[in-house]
Amino acid sequence: MSIPFLVDRPEGLCPATWADYALTSLAVLPLVWRRRAPVAVTLAVLAAGAAYKLTLDGPGQPLPYPGLIALYTVAALSSARKRVSVASLVAALILPSVALNTQDAKELMFSFFVFGAAYALGRLTHVRGAYTAAVEDRAAQLERANRIEAEQATARERARIAREMHDILSHAVSIMIVQAESGPVAVRVAPARAEAAFEAISEAGRDAMAQLRRMLGVLREESTPAAPREPQPGTEALPALIERVSLDGGPSVAYETQGAARPLPPAIGTTVYRIVQEALTNAVKHATASLICVQLAYSTSALTIAVRDDGVGPGAAAGTGTEHGLIGIGERAAAHGGTATAGPGPHGRGFEVRAVIPLATAVPVASAAEVGM
Template identity: 40%
Template sequence: MTHDGPAPQSPFGAELVRQAWRLSGRVVAGLGQLLLWIITGIGRALRPVAMRIGDRLFGTRTAPPRPGAGSDGRTRIAAPGDRAAVPPRWLAAWREFTASWYFAPLTGVALVVAALAELAPHGIPPVSVAGGFAVAATAPLVWRREFLRPMAAIVLSAFAAGLLSGQPLLFTTAFAALYTLYALGRHLPRQETGALAVGAAVTVGVIYLAAGSLDEVPWPAALVAVLAAIGLGEARRTVEGAERTEAEAAERTSQTLTRLSAVQREQAVMRERARIARELHDVVAHSVSMIAVQAETAPYTMTDLSPQARQGFEEIARTAREALVEMRRLLGVLRADAGAGPPESAPQPRLDRLPELIEQHRGAGGSAELEVRGDPRALSATVELSAYRIVQEVLTNARRHAPGADVRVELAYLNDRLAVRVRDTGANAPTMVLNPAQAGGPGGQGGHGIIGMQERATMLGGRFSAGPAQGGGFVVEAELPFVREETSRSDAERPPGRS
């Protein structure tokens, strides 16, 4: 017993049909692109003539003086006789009309009226079979924007059926059919456009073979007109897609540049805030602290002061302490979002200025000694600056928390690092902030000295510790490697974001 069924389709045949379909789409697209190039070239060639005709019809349009950018990018003032890029009023009105919702209904009704009027020279009344085909081939264009595919099916079917039934060829219905093919080619994918081109070419061949309605038109001209309409629509779709892609890319680029500019401005602001914070802490806080200490110790070192002078020194000391509290609050605000800043352009202190720093501490009423061990050598600016700032911060804290305590500063030049050790012997010295999370609290409680010293050391890949010393007092130890500076100069030469 045999079972008869549909023969399986050959894979070779299916692939051949698929390739023919794709090839037809590419042929139509190439033809449309060629036509677009030809039309563009003709337009460019006729542009001077069109401008002269426009000047004759509408007169020379001039723009009022207004600022504009010249070719060199500089702002210039347009001369009163410069030709304006603004189109004539009638062209702007036409563009506005074509973009309106009532453009399609009005033009569709106009095509219907023109098609019925075109029947009169042929002696055909509007109410006839030819009139019905003319209306069916033009009236659906009223809804071409909302329902393109159903409208196209009705228009093309009515146009082909009218020609096959022996009705005369009308210019209006032919234009409606070609415009429908153009609209389909503009909106359909390339594969469907290729199938449409094949179907339209076959339909034209059938009409030539089965009816004589197109005998007055050479078949090559009819075939080229059909394929050109489809190809021109497909080429227009490609151009519009490329323009949209370019516009989207330009928009993305503009957004990226805008965000980048905003980030750069924000970073510049944060760097400036960090620089201000460093200057306030490293310079102003140090100086104000010395003023406060000297004002407090002056009444004890000068026995012949009058009561008014003693009161003045007390007022100076009180004002300096209040200034330090307000400065801590300001530093807390500046450091809220400030990041690390760029390298400073101003000269920075080095280790050769440590004796001067020690003398300043002694002049403020403190006691300090400097001891250097090892073979002193020239170090990088970052290492010497970090060591100087650490010693400066410890001396400032000693004057603030343990006035009158003995301070010993030790520098040790080792093989691969510089060791810094600063210890004071004050009985009430262990009052500095040890936990960075406690620094910069509300109301100006705490400071940023420990955080800044720790960041200076860790930035160079070194080690830092601070805490109470055995036997009383406070000790700060830091080790600053030499190698980190040479291997990562771009990071090491940057001052710390918090000091």
């Protein structure tokens, strides 16, 4: 902006005065506030330029730089109504400005071009800024969504671990309590039965410790190579489970299958085992049953699990905490697209837990990691 004031003027023209310097500076200084009030700054710059042209005979500028910068800022920051109004005003002022200067058509076309380019560049900057803001907002939304998903995954994992701990400990402790209660009586009347009861207690404790050790090994961030990994129990482990429950001091347990039994995916097999385990635990703890019947019915599309006892029914179990176990049974069945119900047994006697798990179509989200440790 100051170059025309520093070079020698052609002969015949008056030298630049302090008034020329002052009015030129007045046209530039408002640009400091161009981002706060772009329209007002543009009007001030245009007014200062017009005053310079009409009142002084100072050095001419090859381009109206302050006006170009101001128009660019209006196009980049102002609303559509304001920027269109300012652009129309600038376009209307170009004609008299050229008429007062050279009256050349080339200057007119050049002026329209440079001011149009300044306006277009401002709009391009606005679009780029809006796109950048949209991308940043999208990234923030994705980050929030990922954080929420991670929190939900953590909550699901906590629920799964709690369910596993409940199944393992509740079953083992129930068996140990039943055997421990029958032990003192057996010591007096049948020492051999007492010995079997104590052996059942130790076996239940060892099994619970082994399962807990496997669970904790999976939860460790770094597992040692020496820690063995064993598959989760499936339907093939049901006879051993039933045998432990049926030892002296516990209720008799009958186990039968209907239909064509076939190998199950590991995740479904573990779910079947855990459902039967929890149903047996509830029957041993709360039903005061003498006979429990476990039945697996295979069909072409589903596996039906039924655990019935001849105990006192659900009334005695109300408020004793069986709700957690029954909720866990329902969650395990639902993980494979199945259903679970619990209520009075046939003819209103005893209690029955029934679960139906589809075999032909499995829910993709169900996996061994989600269903059993």
